[in-house]
Amino acid sequence: MKRLISLAISLIILCIIYFKIDTRELLEVFRTCNPTWMAISLAMVVPLTTFTAWRLQQLVPHGVRLGFGESNRLILAASVLNMVLPSKMGDLAKAYFMKQRGHLDGSLAFSLVVFEKTCDLLSLLLWCAFGLTVYPDKNWLFWLLAASVAGGLIVGLLLLGSRSLAQIFFRALKRFAPKSMREKLDSLQIAWNEMHAYFWQDKRQLTKIAATSVFIWFLHLMQIWMFTLALNAAVPFLANLALAPLAILAGLLPLTFAGVGTRDAAIIAFYHPYLTAPVAAALGLLCTSRYLMPAIAGLPFLNQYLALVATRRK
Template sequence: MQKIISSKTIYKTIIVSLLAGLIIFYLFKTLIDIRDFAEVLKRVDILLLFSTIIVSFSVPVLSAFRWQFVLRLVGHDTSFKQSFSIVMSVWPLSILPGRVGDFARSYPLRNQIEPMGTAGAVLFEKVIDVASLLLLSAVGFLFLGHYGYAVILFLLSTMTIPMLFLTRSVSRFLPQSLSLKLRPIFTHLEFKNLKSKYFLFSLISSLTNWWVSVLMIWFLYDAFGASLPMTTTAAYFPLAIFIGLIPISIAGLGTRDSALIAFFIDKATPAQSLASGIGYFLIGYILFAIIGIPFFIKNFFSTQHTDSQKAN
């Protein structure tokens, strides 16, 4: 795991994220009336909140299927059980900015796949996610009648994956020492993989996964008293997710919320957007990070103990 994410990097990113989060919430304090926020929390619809939690449990399942399909896409056969265990084990690391904790997935697979090879699979998965989010947003804008935005986002979506393969080609012209280091990442990234059924399965599972996220935020806004049109939610929430990936906060907390406030200012009060954003963070990240702790211990600490015994 140290080859992918060093402990020094983890400590730095957590400290920077905490400081950035404090600054962002200080700004929120100047923009949002605390009494309004408290009132929004008191009036929450518990049934809708519970419905959001129920819907959210499909996210780790879909994430596990996506990871399994991506690994098979790049030539590594993994069972759903192992894929699910790995996905859950890195959820506690989701607090790292930009979801870089996902690259720690290489550790449980270190005896089967070269770490940098797993990093290539993670990179491929992230590119598929970007394409899926752009496509969902494009469909949302299409139904809103904003055809210009829809076309731009659709073109960006279709260009995203080919750009990854272009990067693979460009990497050959880098200095030899750097090119050799990057080679394992790009080994299995070939155009022929796009014809594989596993690419289609990966894309479908990614689209479904992010659609569930759209449903979650839609339910949350409704729970906190703001009724958003589904098309508006589908158009703007993927963009808010992108903003949340800017590596200056913990799991997008603060950056994603500020985007929600700006995007839905005509549909919801800032207090409702903040409550919905925090709810999404608590359910989508903290809840599954807690559930993932036993998987984290099993895959990262138990395996270390086993390896040390074998070495002795």
């Protein structure tokens, strides 16, 4: 039922957007796009998937065999589920699949994925905070967003660095959370504790994973900037470092289907100083393709993993 509600919200937002946009102008934007930049920007999906798969390999303990091909298959299979689950929750399926394949036990696999997603979110917030700081035309809204992003980044780093602060945070969350969420928070707290114990014992490895995550998200934002070049738009790169993360964060809100609708609306709103509405709508479609292409490529692998799970249950 929740999925149907999310899909309905996405469709309503898209209907509002495209009711206000001349679709002929939108088609003209794609017809007159730069084919070279379009090909390069879309092809960025390949190195992004490759670097993310390599990072997953680095996350597993020494002595655990997780091949590069297997790591790529896990990333692509999770991409399929990310299209239908809110807030990138499909990535948590990687933990289940790694357990079923015998790579790791369940709790460690879950903690690794929690750490991976934490690094992703903090890296995105880091680039967003930097972009908002150097954004040239700041009004009260951008100062508010900058303060919120910086606050989220600081809280995330404190929770990642201090186990005692993390325990206080989880206790406070469980006190005010609905009963239906408390069991999930208990599981997340256990995974967070195991993550602390595992990753802080090797600070060199921790630094390498964090640096890789920051670099991966630089490539993500670079891809979106390349989309603007493909659409013959003039968006300063530093401005894109502020605007693209805001649109991505809007898409992570668990309101719509795979972020479709909220992300598109955010792109139109935030890129307004640089893009007309039809060009911004085209950019929204290209940003959706960033998630759609890996999901299509991951369908065969997801079927393989689901078949494996079904076989083992028998």
